[in-house]
Each structure stands twice: as C-alpha cells, then as structure tokens.
Amino acid sequence: MQEILNTTKSKMDKAIETLRHNLVDIRTGRANPAILDRIEVDYYGSPTPINQMASIQVVEGRQLMIKPYDKSLVKDMETAINTSDIGFPVINDGDVLRINIPTLTEETRKSLSKDASKIGEESKIAIRNIRRDANDMAKKSKELTEDLKKDAQERIQKITDDYVKKIDDTVKEKIDEIMSI
Known part of the structure; x- marks a missing residue:
C-alpha cells in the first residue's frame, strides 16, 4: 500500500x-527573467538558452537588461528574442539588450x-x-x-x-x- x-x-x-x-x-506586468528561459541562440553550432549566455537583471521593475558574456552575440540574441513569442520589442544599446514590459x-x-x-x-x-x-x-x-x-x-x-x-x-x-x- x-x-x-x-x-x-x-x-x-x-x-x-x-x-x-x-x-x-503568464506575464504579470512585472519584468521576470523567466520569460527568456525558453529562448535559445545558436552558439558554436548548438542551441543554448539565453540565461546561460548572459546576465539578466530586472531594472526598475518593468525592464529586463540582458548583458551577454560574449558581446559578439548581441545581434543573435536580439534576433532570437524578436522572433520568439514573448511579444515585447528589444532595444539594442550596443553591448546590452533591454526589454520594456508594458503595464497591463x-x-x-x-x-x-x-x-x-x-x-x-x-x-x-x-x-x-x-x-x-x-x-x-x-x-x-x-x-x-x-x-x-x-x-x-x-x-x-x-x-x-x-x-x-x-x-x-x-x-x-x-x-x-x-x-x-
């Protein structure tokens, strides 16, 4: 039994x-790094999650700041995020990507x-x-x-x-x- x-x-x-x-x-109106967990970028031939290739920080509660460890991946990360289904545009600041989360x-x-x-x-x-x-x-x-x-x-x-x-x-x-x- x-x-x-x-x-x-x-x-x-x-x-x-x-x-x-x-x-x-399910988004809540607050920035949550977990929304990027399923997004992968091709890194030396293998798909790698963004959270393993960059530090992701919440800024001011409504913005995610993504700092790639390898600056050459900024463009690839931007493309991967834009083609994903998260539905938020990415702002490319050169070395850093930013995602603004609008209020609900x-x-x-x-x-x-x-x-x-x-x-x-x-x-x-x-x-x-x-x-x-x-x-x-x-x-x-x-x-x-x-x-x-x-x-x-x-x-x-x-x-x-x-x-x-x-x-x-x-x-x-x-x-x-x-x-x-």
Whole structure:
C-alpha cells in the first residue's frame, strides 16, 4: 500500500511542478527573467538558452537588461528574442539588450487571470486522473485485504485533497500577482 501512496505522491508532485512551470509563462506586468528561459541562440553550432549566455537583471521593475558574456552575440540574441513569442520589442544599446514590459490593462489582467485558472483546472484534472489510477491499483492489488483497500482509497483521497488545495493556492497567488498593479 505504501508503494501505491508514494507513487501517487510522486506523480502529483510532477503535476504541481508542471503547473508552476506553465504559470511562469503568464506575464504579470512585472519584468521576470523567466520569460527568456525558453529562448535559445545558436552558439558554436548548438542551441543554448539565453540565461546561460548572459546576465539578466530586472531594472526598475518593468525592464529586463540582458548583458551577454560574449558581446559578439548581441545581434543573435536580439534576433532570437524578436522572433520568439514573448511579444515585447528589444532595444539594442550596443553591448546590452533591454526589454520594456508594458503595464497591463484591466482587460488583459482579467484575460490572464482566466488563463491561470484554466491551467489550474487542467492540473486538477491531472491530479484526479492520478487518483483514479491509484485507486484502480489499490482495488486490483492481490496483497491488500478489503479493509486495507478501503483505507488506501481514503488515504489517496486525502492526498488528492491536499494537492488540489496546493493547486488552488498556487493559482490564487498567481492571479493576485496578475491583478496587483
């Protein structure tokens, strides 16, 4: 039974991690270096993430300043950022790239909040699917008595409730961040 519970927790932890990873992509009106994590630049023949090739700093809360370690890569980084889907223009200051993050309108904030809620709902569905699979494993287990199977299902439900609460808290935190000015 403990193996089933451990497997369930492990899978649910991955679902929470995926949720957090997906929520990072939703912008909040504040500059966040994580928006550049998925952008790669060709560096000596291999695609390399920008965050490994430059220092990225938040300036005045609404601007990202990107200082490449190798100044010859400024133009390549600018092109990579402009062709990405982050949606912000890049200002090339010679040695440094700057990205200004505009403030969000009320309409945009509401739309982004809905997106965050949708991602949260998808995560809850994933958690429920994991619960269903765990309950099926417990029911089919030949080693567990009927009482132990019932106990396992109750424990699985408790774990599920805890993880759904984590999802709700994480999404609420993101929505609060989006809605704050």
